[in-house]
Amino acid sequence: NDGFVDQKRNSQETSEAGQFRSHCYGRVPNYIQKRKTAIAEAEERRRQKGAESDDDGPPAEGMVRMKEIERLETLRLLDESEEKARTELQRLPLSMQGHGSARKRDKLEARLREIDDAKQIFSKDKVYIQQA
Secondary structure, eight states, rough: OHHHHHHHHHHHHHHHHTTOOOOOSSSHHHHHHHHHHHHHHHHHHHHHHHHHHHHSOOOTTTEEOOOOHHHHHHHHHHHHHHHHHHHHHOOOOOOOOSHHHHHHHHHHHHHHHHHHHHHHTTTOOOOOEEEO
């Protein structure tokens, strides 16, 4: 009797599990595939539009494109400044007792944020600066 009950129970479990499986089990649904292709096409159009706008339009009035040598030199100077500021920050004591040392730490951290922002700008291929 016990063997019959176990056999019946196993057959019910397998049939119940099989009932819920769809005929396309494991496949990506069509609506998701269509959505992925639509997103990819929109991204490609945006990329092409961005590439065209970089080459076509003149810079804003009073702006000129920075020379590549100047841009690279500026990046090098920013790297040096960042290294100096990080060294100064590391030399500060861990326990800051006075307001002066806390202010100095805040100043150095603000300087590092400015340097990071400037590095992001000058890392671009084209940088426009105000004409002197």
